[in-house]
Amino acid sequence: MLGKYAQLKDQLGTLRETGADPFNVTFDRILSPTTAEIGGREVLLLGTNNYLGLTFEESCVGKAVAALQADGTGTTGSRIANGTYGAHVALEKRIARFLHRRDAMVFTTGYQANLGALSALAGRDDQLLLDADSHASIYDGSRLSEATVTRFRHNDPDDLYRRLRHLADRPGEKLIVVEGIYSMLGDVAPLREFAAVKRETGAYLLVDEAHSLGVLGEHGRGLAEQAGVEEDVDFVVGTFSKSLGSIGGFLASSLPGFEVLRLIARSYMFTASLPPSVAAGVTQALDVLGSRPGLRLALNHNADRLYAGLEAAGFKLGPTPSPIVAVRLGSAETAIAFWNMLLARGLYVNLALPPATPERQALLRTSVSAAHNREEIDFAIAAITAVGEELGLLSETGAALSPAK
């Protein structure tokens, strides 16, 4: 039965021979939003997506614990079949109010939010247009939708426009799907330009703000707020598992008739709903996000410092500073060795290998938190630079020795 995966199994075996398994790291203890213990050693966490560092936020933990004691450990069923809790309703109202949308519905994970949103919004006769670098959940949701799906070039509004012109005579609605910040390289969508294409062609626009909610915009509403195009965004998808430090996902919109989606989105209907403790903790995290803009400032300051430090050392990085800072490396072998050497130095980052990466690059992906202090960021820069030098990837003048290709 599993014979078809023999090649992958061999590759994983080879990977494990080189050191720890990057895809199965076990933290013995989580000490704080930025530190953990692995094998009795403390490591600095620089690959958690814990952008605002809220996983141990006292008020969120307090609300979650109170809900846990009041309502129990789980809902034991779906909202359609087994009922809705007050905590679900409160969270949906809170997220809709935060995003200035009329309605929101909450899913059990961010992955399920995209699965449910895309499959419910786009029907058999509709056209879905996806950015080529979209997350797997967007591709999977598209497949479930039965709509006609085309990819356009990553972050390329002209290519999107060409495709929409080509599809102009086809029946059905057109839905454009883009992300705020892309998870591998940390690059940001040219949303103002995409919004202009949407307006001109009469398409709908969905933005997945998974990595940009709480990170971009004056109030943390994401890229749409930062780009000043919230009016043009018909649907917002997002997750509670990154800046809000928990788990779950949502779809928000002001489109009339939104409520019917609850009876269409299969990943909403046919799965257990979020535990009330999670919903209560996330609702509180949204309050923290709104009341402490300093967290976003600290996050962006840390991101800029890490990006500048690694760029000065001579590494090839993603196109712009963002809380995701990716180091581009030439080969998977180099990246695997690099990852292991960093862990040995007490720094945990993410390893991203092709084909799951843009342009089939091997990447060391880091994500910064508002909770990192200056010493931690500097420790990370020093450790990554030292390993880069040890592997001969940096010249003495700080110029990259063309690690790509």
Place this chain on the structure above:
Amino acid sequence: MVASEEDVIRNIVGVARTLEGVTPEMAASITPETNIVRDLSLDSIAVMDFIMELETEFNTVIPLETVAEIQTVADLARALGAEPARAPI
């Protein structure tokens, strides 16, 4: 005007030459029967990117469900709008 399969394949070979991992020898030996994944050593995402290049070249749009059915260069030429080759008399 509908392009002939021969013309379309010539363009496909031109784009294939630019792909990472496709050697000049591999590109030179492309025929209508060439299997894109197996013979050009492309993974699933590389195939989608290859087809995206060709969509621009031919100013067309190929939906992903059609992409999933493309196995050979002849399949690809048909998806790009080539007139099917005439059966030998």
